[in-house]
Amino acid sequence: MATAMTPLSLTVACMDIRDLPPSKLRSFIIRVPATSANIGPGFDVVGLSLSLHLTLTVTVEEPDAASPARPPKITHSGEGADEVPLDAYKNLTTRVALYVLRCHGIAKFPANLTIHCDNEIPFGRGLGSSGAAVIAGVLLGNELGELNLPVERLLDFALMVERHPDNVTAALVGGFVGSYLRELDQAATEAASVPLSEVLPEYPPDAGEEWGLNPPQPPLGIGHFVRFGWSDSIKALAIIPRFELSTAKARGVLPQEYSRKDLVFNLQRLAVLTTALAQNPPDPELIYEAMKDRVHQPYRKTLIPGLPEVTNNITPSTHPGLLGICLSGAGPTILALATGGFEAIAEDARAIFRTQGIEVDWKVLEIAGGSVVQQNL
Numbered sequence: 001m002a003t004a005m006t007p008l009s010l011t012v013a014c015m016d017i018r019d020l021p022p023s024k025l026r027s028f029i030i031r032v033p034a035t036s037a038n039i040g041p042g043f044d045v046v047g048l049s050l051s052l053h054l055t056l057t058v059t060v061e062e063p064d065a066a067s068p069a070r071p072p073k074i075t076h077s078g079e080g081a082d083e084v085p086l087d088a089y090k091n092l093t094t095r096v097a098l099y100v101l102r103c104h105g106i107a108k109f110p111a112n113l114t115i116h117c118d119n120e121i122p123f124g125r126g127l128g129s130s131g132a133a134v135i136a137g138v139l140l141g142n143e144l145g146e147l148n149l150p151v152e153r154l155l156d157f158a159l160m161v162e163r164h165p166d167n168v169t170a171a172l173v174g175g176f177v178g179s180y181l182r183e184l185d186q187a188a189t190e191a192a193s194v195p196l197s198e199v200l201p202e203y204p205p206d207a208g209e210e211w212g213l214n215p216p217q218p219p220l221g222i223g224h225f226v227r228f229g230w231s232d233s234i235k236a237l238a239i240i241p242r243f244e245l246s247t248a249k250a251r252g253v254l255p256q257e258y259s260r261k262d263l264v265f266n267l268q269r270l271a272v273l274t275t276a277l278a279q280n281p282p283d284p285e286l287i288y289e290a291m292k293d294r295v296h297q298p299y300r301k302t303l304i305p306g307l308p309e310v311t312n313n314i315t316p317s318t319h320p321g322l323l324g325i326c327l328s329g330a331g332p333t334i335l336a337l338a339t340g341g342f343e344a345i346a347e348d349a350r351a352i353f354r355t356q357g358i359e360v361d362w363k364v365l366e367i368a369g370g371s372v373v374q375q376n377l
């Protein structure tokens with residue numbers, strides 16, 4: 001079977017599956033990277049795509065006498081296999097896809113849809129598993145509905161579900177990315193603030209297979225982003241504790257208000273960090289200080305025993321090669337950016353976590369490209 005692999009931007013701009021010859025079987029693959037959000041001071045602002053992937057292999061077969069119409073079938077391997085729902089009306093990815101379809105006048109999944117999800121991104125560890133699932137769902141809806149949506153519109157749909165832009169933007173476009181949510185007028189603010197339960201309703205099991213076509217539509221142009229430079233010499237070491245922490249819980253411990261001193265502390269560091277990570281060679285003293293944070297990490301240490309000890313005791317002077325160290329996303333994973341010395345950094349972090357009774361796994365990751373959609377022709 002021949003394949004055409006296309007980066008997302010080109011897929012959206014050039015590929016139109018309606019141009020493909022008619023076929024009984026349509027098949028495509030969606031590949032979405034993991035992400036690490038915040039990178040210290042950039043809470044809800046910056047994200048970095050990483051080389052662990054969620055991959056969906058999708059086929060749609062025209063029903064005929066040999067294969068009569070049936071509901072969607074989902075299988076899942078890898079991370080989350082023991083907990084992810086395989087019912088298309090309960091699974092996060094397919095619920096997002098159905099939301100995108102319903103917003104475009106398509107009330108149900110196509111008949112004879114089969115999706116295999118292979119997932120390398122651990123759940124609830126601060127590596128963007130839910131952001132990847134949401135982006136996979138938006139891309140799935142876009143492909144199934146043959147909608148050919150531009151990147152900006154794909155992002156609007158993702159932001160109706162995952163309401164901070166850092167993970168989803170980096171997962172969609174790839175690289176080291178900064179983003180903001182546009183200030184919306186009152187009507188658009190209301191449209192973008194509808195409860196998540198209206199965007200992704202609980203589908204009752206006995207309500208048939210067609211759903212109303214009046215879901216809340218995303219306002220146009222909610223999210224805006226820019227990709228920063230990144231020094232090729234920097235890799236991401238993910239030190240992953242063996243316990244899950246939901247992002248919702250880790251957001252629940254954050255205060256509603258901050259002091260000017262703490263906000264200025266973060267703004268100063270974020271401004272320096274976005275350029276410092278592109279310099280060659282990268283400057284460890286500059287980056288280590290620029291990856292400190294006072295907006296989320298101090299509050300999350302109650303949920304992640306050992307966090308301050310790891311970030312304070314593992315430094316560029318104790319660990320040559322280290323550039324900076326922070327919580328990855330909402331945690332509990334620790335992200336160390338480094339040019340070398342990965343094993344010493346990881347093993348010393350492991351020893352610190354062990355004093356708290358926590359075991360870890362670690363991986364050296366590359367900075368990944370954005371999501372891709374690959375048509376099997």
Ligand SMILES: Nc1ncnc2c1ncn2[C@@H]1O[C@H](COP(=O)(O)OP(=O)(O)O)[C@@H](O)[C@H]1O
Nearest residue numbers: 092123124125126127128129130131133246247
């Ligand atoms: N590939 C996936 N398919 C379906 N649901 C997923 C997938 N990945 C993540 N999820 C859902 O998202 C939850 C984790 O989200 P969250 O708490 O935001 O942590 P993370 O930091 O991993 O994004 C999982 O428990 C699961 O419910």
Ligand SMILES: N[C@@H](CCOP(=O)(O)O)C(=O)O
Nearest residue numbers: 037044126127128247329330
């Ligand atoms: N900015 C968010 C990022 C959450 O990332 P995740 O990978 O933990 O879902 C936050 O810090 O809450």
